[in-house]
Structure formats: C-alpha cells, structure tokens
Amino acid sequence: MLPVEGIRVPLDQSQNDHRLQLRFLPVRRLFVICGLDTESGLEPDELSGENFEQSPLRRTFKSKVLAHYPDNVEWNPFDQDAVGMLCMPKGLSFRTQVDSREPQFHSFIITREDGSRTYGFALTFFEEVTSKQICSAMQTLYHMHNAEQYDILHTPTSPQGLEEQRHHHTQPRPVLHAAPAISRLQRFNSYDISRDTLYVSKCICLITPMAFAQACRKVLQQLHQAVSSPQPPPLPLESYIYNILYEVPLPPSGRSLKFSGVYGPIVCQRPSTSELPLFDFAISEMFNLLGVENVLQLFTCALLEMQILLYSQHYQRLMTVWQHVYVPILPASLLHFLDAPVPYLMGLHSNGQDDRTKLELPQEANLCFVDIDNHFIELPEELPQFPNKLEFIQEISEVLMSFGVSPEGNLHSSDSQAKYRGFRSVDMVSDKRNGNLASPLNSYLLRENETIARPPGSGKRTGLEVREDASSNKDPRVQCDEEELKMHQLNIHVREVFANRFTQMFADYEVFVIQPSQDKESWFTNRDQMQNFDKASFLSDQPEPYLPFLSRFLETQMFASFIDGKILCHDDEEKEHTLRVFDARVDKIRMLNVRTPTLRTSMYQKCTNIEESEKSIEMRVQKIDHTALHPHLLDMKIGQGRYEQGFFPRLQSDVLSTGPTSNKWTKRSAPAQWRRRDRQKQHAEHLYLDNDQREKYIQEARNLGTTIRQPKLSNLSPSVIAQTNWKFVEGLLKECRNKTKRMLVEKMGREAVELGHGEVSITGVEENTLIASLCDLLERIWSHGLQIKQGKSALWSHLLHYQESKEKKNATPAGLGPPGFIHDTERRKSDGGGSAMPPLKISLIQDMRHIQNIGEIKTDVGKARAWVRLSMEKKLLSRHLKQLLSDHELTKKLYKRYAFLRCDDEKEQFLYHLLSFNAVDYFCFTNVFTTIMIPYHVVVVPSKKLGGSMFTANPWVCVSGELAETGVLQVPRNTLEITFECQNLGKLTTVQMGHDNTGLYAKWLVECVIVRNEITGHTYKFPCGRWLGKGVDDGSLERILVGELMTPSTENDERMCRTPPMQQSPGMMRRFVTISPNSKPKLNTGQIQEGVGEAINGIVKHFHKPEKERGSLTLLLCGEYGLVWALEQVFQHGFKSPRLFKNVFIWDFLEKSQVYFESAEQREVTPDENWQTRVRHFCRFMRAINNTSRNIGKDGKFQMLVCLGARDHLLHHWIALLADCPITTQMYEDIALIKDRSLVNSLIRVLQTLQEFNITLEASLVKGVGI
Structure with missing residues (x-):
C-alpha cells in the first residue's frame, strides 16, 4: 500500500497538547524542496504508467527530494518517498516559453503507522533549465517522438487507412503529404534547443503539525515571489525559513498569532476547545465545483461509507472537494486498488483529455463517481435521501447566497456570481479554470492596488442581503486580510449548519448507548461481538422519512467508533475534542429547552448559534494575542545566501539544520505572556459590565446556588409544594395537554382539521415522532424530584421497583393457567363467536415481561419506550400508570416531596389527559417492532x-x-x-x-x-x-x-x-343466498347503484389519502359492502330462480358466457378487434381461475375474478361484454339491471374511474393463479 493515507482537511489537534509549555519546545516543522536532479537526468515516472505516445513535453518524469530542513529529527523520521510523491504526484513537468507556467498550490496529509498526522502544503512553480545535458536529452526525445509520428502517419494500420489506400492505388502518394501534419505537431508540441527556453517544475513544501493552510500558503507564495522579483528580498531566504521553522510558535486553542513573511505580516488563528475544529480551507470552493445538491449527495455517500472515486486534473481540487481520509492521487500502476470490496475514498488524476467513458471502473453500480471538473456525480443505486434534504439544501443555499456564492456552482453561475464580492481571494478569481494561484503577488500588496476594486451592483440578491466588503469599509481593527476573514466567516456558517443537523438528529443518542458491564480489557477483547448502541429503540423514535438513512448510518464503522469513544471516556477530560464539542452542543439544546417540544420532530429547525461562533473568530483577528519574533540575520559566512532572479537557491543547511540552543524569550516570557493575556481578557470582560449588570449576574449566581441546587422544600405540605412548583407543573400539564391533542388530531387526519381541531400542517407530522416526544415528556416527569437516579430511564427504574415489590408479595400459585390468561374453567357460551376464547389478563407486570423478553431491545430507555408504545396500543397507558402510582409507599421512597408525581391534583389531571388516547386505535408497537x-x-x-x-x-x-x-x-x-x-x-x-x-x-x-x-x-x-x-x-x-x-x-x-x-x-349476507336462495334479500336498482358508488368511492378515497393514512385495500375490495359485494348485487338482481334442489351461482352464468364467447370467436361472428381483445382477456382469466389448484368454490372464484379485473382495469370492459351476451337473455329476467342499457352505461362509467389507480392485490387473494 501507499505510505500515505491521504489528503484531508485536518481535525483540531488540541487534544494532544496537554500543557501550555509544550507550545514553545522546538516546533515540529519541515521545509522540503523537490525537483529535477541534474546528476541522475531524465527518468520516466513509474507511478504514472507508460505514456510514450505523448510528446516529451506532455510526459512526466521522476522527481526527487533535493533537500529538506532540518535534515534529521527524532520526532519525525523523514519518509522521502511519501513526501516526494505527495509534493509532485505526477512527477516532473516541462514547459517552454509559450506554455502557461502559473504556480499551483495543493495540500496533503501524511498519516503514519501510529496514527499521528502531519500536514503538507506545496507550491509548484517552473524554473528555467540551465543544464545543457537535460536540454540535449529533451531535444533527443523529440527527434525520436517525431520519427515515430512520421511512421504512424505513413502506416495505414486502421481499416479506414487500408480502405483509403485501396481507393487511391492508381495514384502514388507523395511523401510531402505528411508535412502539414508533422508541422502542426511540431508547432503545438515541439522543442527546439536553439530557439526555445526549457522550464521544469520545482516544488517548495512546508510540513507542519497543524493545518494552518492559509498561513502556509502565504509563506510559500511570498518565498516564491522573493526569487521571482527583480529586487532581492530584504534578508537572505534562510532567515525567513529559519524563522518559520524555529521561531514562530503554535498558538494555543482560542488564540491568534501574527508573524512576518518576506513582504508582510501573516495572521493565523486557532479555534477554542468549545468551537468546531480547525478548518483553514475555503469551503466555498467545494460548492463552486459541485453545487449544493451534489455536495449533499456526496456527503451522504461518505457518511454511509460507500466507495467514492474523485476525478479531476487538478491536485488541489482533489483535496478541496471533501474532508476524509483517502488515497489522494491513485497512481496508474495501482488502479487495481479500485477492485477492493471495502469502502474507500480515492482520488484519480485526469490528464484533461480522456473521456469519462474510457475509464474502466469496477463495481460502478455501487460506486459514487465524482467528476469535479465537469461538475457532476454518478450516485450508487438505492442511495437513501439525507433527512430533510430539501430544507437542508435551502438553508445552505441561503448562507451561500448571503456571501455571494452561487448554490448551483460554477456550472450555472455567471461571471459576476462567480467573482463574488470581497470573499474569493484574487488568486481564485483570476483563475476560474482550476482555482490555483494566478500570480505571485500576495494579498499584502493587493490591498495597496487601487485598480482592484469591488464590482458595482452590490445589494440584495434573491431576497438576501449580500455582505458588503469594500476595501474602504474595512474594519481598521482587523489584523488579517479581509478576504481571509470572509472565508472564515463563510466556513463557520456552513459548518455550523451541518453541525446543527447532526445535533438535532442525535440529540438524545446518549440514552441509547449500552455501557459495558465488564472491565475495559474484557470489553476490548470482545468488542466486535458486543452491541454498544440500542439501534432498535433509537430507530423506533425517529420520523419515518429518516429511517432509510439512519438505519444504514447506524451500521457504519464511523458511528461504531464514535460510540466506542463515548463509552471509553468517563469524563470531559478524556473525551476527544470533536466528541466534547458535540456533547456540549447537545447539552446546550437541553439547557435552552429547545428539546421540548420540538426535538426529533420532522419539522426542520434552522441553525441558531452561528453568531456566537462568528463573533469568536472576529475577536481573535481584531486583537492579536501574540506577535512572533521577526526574521533576522543569521550567522552565515560572507557570500552565502546570494540572490539570482528566477531560481530558488540551494539553501545553507548548516544554519537550517538546528534551531536555537538557548532562547530565554521562548522558554520563559512566552508562557507568561499567554497567561497574562488570559487575565487581561477576563478582567476586560468584567470591566465592560456596568454596576447594574454586575449586580444582576452576582445575584443570579447566588440564586443558582441556593434555589436550584439546594431546594428547601422538605417540610412543606402538598398544597404548598404544588404552589411552589406551579410554573414547572403548569408547563408539564400544558405540554401534556398539547401533545395529546396534537396526537389525536394527527390520528384523526384531515377530517378533524376541517372541523377546526388543528392546523393543516399537523397532518404532516409523523405519528412515530409524536409518540417519541410523548416518551420524552414521561421521562422528564418521572425524573423530577428523584431521590437517587438509578439507570438512564427513570420510568423503567420505577417500573422495575414496582415489579420487584409485587413479585415478592404475590408469588404465582400453582395450578394457574398460562401467564397472562384469566384462570376460567368454564368458557363462556358463544354469542356469535365474540367470546370464544378467554380474555387476556390486564396486567402491568405481564406487559413488562413481554418487553423484557424482546432480545432486540438492549437499554433501559428503549425498554421504557417500548412499554409505553405497547400500553398505548392496548389502550392501557393511563390505567397502567395509575396502577403504578397507586403504590404510594414506593412513590414516597423514590421521590422527594416536591416531585411532580407526589402532587396529587396535577397527577390526576395528567392521567386524565393520557386517558384520551383510548379514543383512537394506535399500532405504534406493532408497526415499529x-x-x-x-x-x-x-x-x-x-x-x-x-x-x-x-x-x-x-x-x-x-x-x-x-x-x-x-x-x-x-x-x-x-x-x-x-x-x-x-x-x-x-x-x-x-x-x-x-x-x-x-x-x-x-x-x-x-x-x-x-x-x-x-x-x-x-x-x-x-x-x-x-x-x-x-x-x-x-x-x-x-x-x-x-x-x-x-x-x-x-x-x-x-x-x-x-x-x-x-x-x-360479507359472509352472513351470502349465507342467505346459498342456503335459502328463495329468501335472499331483495335490493332495488337504486340501492344497488348506490352500493357500487360507495364501494368505488371508498377505493378512490383510499388512493387520495397520504400513504401513511391508508387502510387495507383488501377490505375495500372483499370486505363488507366492498367492490366484490357490490358487483355481486349487480349480477344477483333479476337472476332467474333456480330449479328445485339446485342452486345456480353467478359463476355458472360467467362460465356459460365464456363458452359462448369462445365459440363466437372461433366462428368469427364479429370482426371488431376491440371486442375480440376483450373476449380474449375475459376467457383467459376465466380459464386461469378454473385451472387453479386451489379448492375454492364458485363464489370464491367470482371474488378472484373481480379482484384481478380491478387490478388490470378490465371490469368495465367485461360488464359491457356480458350485457350484450345472449346468455344474459336466457338467465336474467327483463327487469334485471344487467339488461337495462342506461344503467349498464352508468355502471361502466363508474368502474372506469379505477383506471387511474395502481391496485396491488394481497398475495392470499390471487394465490395459485399465474396471471
């Protein structure tokens, strides 16, 4: 495998810095120079594969690490191969004076075997080749290449060429015909040593322990400018590099630092431990390249750990698109890695010429292919949608547009939108094609250039305020570039929106974490076989649209690792930084009471804490915490550090190999200065408060310690307790009342809304979410006033105590029946079958046992919620809780006097509200588990x-x-x-x-x-x-x-x-028909028409309801007064009385009609094609039903025919056929509905309304019929 794990945007490293003094030990940085080794000459780049068909200027050659400073360090053994490949992934490139030679910047990450990371930032530029040997070698390669091209042009190897040669065999082809083609090749891809100047790529790289990308980019940019400028820099380059390597410290968390580059100051700042981790890249580039929707789809693929392949001809784009560990530039010789049957995220470099279709990629059906340069992605099959996708896209788009960034990306944005005001750096704007550096000028000089002004026309765009950023309006307190500040602001806005989504989705994840019962060593040993998260219970609480995504996300390795990290940490000090930040946000939601009543609702909640994070970074850049030592002359010999324009010199290794041996300021003054800054900052914040504010905060702190943490309510009467807790109790009761009303309205559907019982939007709220919200309310009520908290679920803990006490008192006597049944030796007499089995015993403890026997539910919180769902489905929630609270001794033992559950009046109101759930049928247990x-x-x-x-x-x-x-x-x-x-x-x-x-x-x-x-x-x-x-x-x-x-x-x-x-x-109705045919109920034509209309209307209503509100279609087809019953009444009307002792069924009539149709079709009585098609369909269905292996009777066959006809939208055709059939005249009286042309036409029109619906039949209805 490659010695690197990939390019990624870094996470914060503050968790590895345990003491402030560590910041001022020798800073772990490296400066690397890569390029052409003139001694070894031109060597083909093996990792790029064979490319001999390309011209020598388009080929890549092997690059080497020319130097690195310091030479050797114990903390980081230098991996020359890894660094060399990442600095110049495609090796050396050559150009001439007519080619573009703009510098290019990219970054990377190196992950070592121990998991530690270092971050690299590379600037690639072109230097003139002064070696005669290299120039001669390039000239020789061109001669060889042109000779090969000449042979190709004169060798007709293709079928077209052979055909052309045969066509012109009578005309000799002069050799001069190839001259124009060769001249074109030479004109565009040529090199003449006597006429052209040859340039070769060179790379300078800075490797650091933290990813301050913008600062490193400016350092490298200014170093390059120093060697390309006509005037030499103020000091030798060694002075600036020495300063960066040894004299510029890393800022602690929450601090900013300013140091000097070659031509101007550079500022870097680091987020505090309470903020999102360090992210120093322009996130706008990702949206400009792909657009918001593509980014979100790619984000979903990454979260679900799918195979992702990024494709671009620009190295920096491969880095910019996504932050994840991946193989950055997969070499051509290692393309077989794409066959790996594991999740991966890899970058594949494009030469800018090959078409996407020429790539031979394995497993494309399960691959997310991202073509960055062409702004599109190919998604895997059956990719679930990210929760609240449309609202999420809308929120991100609003943020981007407020900064002048087009949500659709560069593909759909105009130049004026792409060059948004004051945010994109001039580097990016001037090179829209690839986002790389456009010129060596740095932002320090750009601020002095009056020709660079903000484009006119700023104002409102799509209803959003575009941020003003004219240079004249710049805040004089801001110490960094205005463009950089805007970049950080946009990063914060977008990242906070993403963070808010996860905070909302996983706000209560902690209660579902399964803590191990064994010691840490045993847990580590058996971790793969153990469950660490109660997935079933967590998913049962989520809104339905979330489930496809969440059910897959919970199975990923990243989520398992996240939960493992949660289990391993016992306090905040042991938590990883990202986990600590996430938990702090979750706690903030609960503290601010956002969780109630809106948590885990399907209604979208926008991010609200952006301003706080934005203010933090603005304060850091307005007031710099520390200024580093300025570059200075080093102890160098006379003549060292000479300047030669256009050439990056070979640096003096003797002065760069070691840092300062003794620096009093570094070791002593700096830590004291940081601590002094802390005290000054706290003192300043205190001074900003006036006397009234200070008194207010002091009083609030006192109240917090006295009234909240030490409530002195132990000696009060119940009435006084209720008054003291009235605000809290009133809030709980109001919430309970609102929840019950909302859930009832949701269950009743839109009809209740039309009666004025709520808002239309309520019907869009999932029942699952509302029940989960009710479970939250119950947990908060049962958690109020606890003596000692036992377990994560106060409700389940109370239930367990109740179960234990009752099982001790009431041991089951021998001789009773099975658990859960009333012991009744005499079964009640049957009254139509309604009481043919003994009723289930209503038992709170038995319902608990049912939940305890479900192996899928692991946690106490999950068991409590499953028990609530089961009780609601059985319409016993209020009764069970009333029974639970009837044990007053147990309640007194578990709860303090001021607890909600010990306020009798409020408790009774609460139980009464829960009683209203008995008004509706819930299947919240059956449908979830x-x-x-x-x-x-x-x-x-x-x-x-x-x-x-x-x-x-x-x-x-x-x-x-x-x-x-x-x-x-x-x-x-x-x-x-x-x-x-x-x-x-x-x-x-x-x-x-x-x-x-x-x-x-x-x-x-x-x-x-x-x-x-x-x-x-x-x-x-x-x-x-x-x-x-x-x-x-x-x-x-x-x-x-x-x-x-x-x-x-x-x-x-x-x-x-x-x-x-x-x-x-409709069995009872049929019993009269078949047992006593002469006594069958008589319905007139009006009643029959009304029955058919009601049956059809029920089916139409079924399909017009939201899918979650639909009932069973089988009931509407085959149930009482359903479609089968209605059509049965149609065919029974006017049916001639059967002969004595013989029943005649509708199926008999249909079979006789089938025989007639088949014989008429053979005789070709009618040439009408529509009639023949309808007849063939009817006869085919009749034969299929009669040939089924099932032993169903004639009425069952009629039911099956109606269901199949409704499914295939053929019923109205069959009615028309049967009405015209001569068999109808034989078997029906003149008054029959089927013989009334106007009534038949009306029936046909009603049945035609079913054509627009896709009717799916239950398997039991059509089992055994292969049609």
Missing part, C-alpha cells in the same frame, strides 16, 4: 346447527397480515384451537381456511375464526357463515375471510369513542 417474534392464538368457531359439530376432516388455517403470512397451519380437529409463534405479521387482514375433505362427514359449517395477538391483545374476528365441503353450498373446500378488529372489553370509564370497526367478510 416488525422483526420480533409474537405468539398468536387461533380459534375456529363452528356452527352448532345443521350437524356442523360432527366434522371429521382435518382443518387448516393461514393467517395473513400487512407484514407477512404464516403459511398453512394444521388445526387439531378435537379442539379447533392452535397457539403458534412467528415473526410479527403486522395488522391482520385475511385468514385462509379449509380442510382436506377426509372422513365420513367432511361438510363443515363455520361460524367464524378468531385470531388474537398475545402481546398486544388485538383480537380479530373473521366471519364466515358458509359451508366448506363438496356437494354443499358452492362446493368450496377453502375460503378467504376478511376480518374486523374487535373492541376490547375495557371498563366503562375507559370505553370512550373509538374509530369505526374495520370491514368484515
């Missing part, structure tokens, strides 16, 4: 009439839900009950039931099937009322039943208004 195992209990209730209890066949059931289905489950014939455990099925939708038709009496009349979720207690009733058996009813051996959620039998005070029950199977 989708992978857990849940026990289900199934009871088949046969009819005791007509001998149904004498059944001898073997029955089976298959239960289907919104998430999964069970498959076929055999039911014991003697008990007709079964209990099984399977993965969460979700809300139950259908039950398929049947039997194997064995035994003497295989005819079975089933009343209903009842299925209960043994954890949530949800009980579903699936009415049947039909026979199963051959030769009875419609001859069906299996049926599909649609269920209804039964109302739980709760007490009267808790049985409040509830949502309407779901639709059920």
